[in-house]
Amino acid sequence: MRNRKKNEFKSGFVTLIGRPNVGKSTLLNRFVGQKIAIMSDKAQTTRNRIQAVYTDNDAQVVFIDTPGIHKPKHALGDFMLKTAFSSLQGVDIVLVVVNAGEKIGPGDRLVIERIQNVDTPVFLLINKIDLVTPDELLPIIESYTKEYDFDEVFPISATEGNNVPELMESIKKYLPEGPQYYPANQVSDHPEYFVVSEFVREKILHLTREEVPHSVAVHVESMKRNEDDKIEVSAVIYVERDSQKGIIIGKQGSMIKKIGTMARRDIELLLGDKVYLELFVKVQKDWRDKKQSLVDLGYRQEDY
Secondary structure, rough: OOOOHHHOOOOEEEEEEEEOOOOHHEEEEEEEHHOOOOOOOOOOOOOOOOOEEEEEEOOEEEEEEEEOOOOOHHHHHHHHHHHHHHHOOOOOOOEEEOOOOOOOOOOHHHHHHHHOEEEEEOOEEEEEHHOOOHHHHHHHHHHHHHHOOOOOOEOOOOOOOHHHHHHHHHHHHHEEEOOOOOOOOOOOOOOOOHHHHHHHHHHHHOOOOOOOOHHOOEEEEEEOOOOOOOEEEEEEEOOOHHHHHHHOOOOHHHHHHHHHHHHHHHHHHHHHHEEEEEEEEOOOOOHHHHHHHHOOOOOOOHHO
């Protein structure tokens, strides 16, 4: 009999969890080498559970990016929190991501409290190490390891890539032998509609002021190829108030044009084709607090 034990293919599911703005989405994109999750310096950017797939000759890792842990203020916030904590169940490894530039806080302790009963390996990832000196790093590590006995600790920079290859090798060591769940060239389990809507929302987060970002939802109504062989995308931007609609549209349509131009570049990279993007803005009052509105906009209860 041939002995292939040490060369057996490994696969599994890995959750990233942590406070808002610790860099989970940036790390997810770094893992798969492509933009899957949207990034913003505004907290609570990720709303749904986003799955990204990394495949090489030895293993397939399905990463689950979760909304940042925060105190919910509305039904959408409740959905996000339940989504994040539900992802701790049924996975093979949990990656707790923290920010090296900030002291351990209530959000971090809430995450640590929730992982106490997790019976899978838990890694501590201290991200954004480029913000601190090596001398500052050791006390930061100690402040977290006093709270929980992590299986592995990795200081990393998701932006620069420091220690990310080593982290990936360690993840693969902990994974069980298993099948390849997705084709080798697939990097996300989300439909293109979802990723396209997220790209539009990302540009709104980047370009608008505090009043608007978290009141925005984007729904792709249609994607089809037209007579000019371009992909036509039609999407609706939902806001909660008329004043927010005015901000999104901008003076003589300047803001919505800028949002469309920036989003179209990312969508064309994703689809590998020319795109015609049409954006509309609609007011749906207090949609974040209405369960039916959340369902209509893709925040499904069965996700958590």
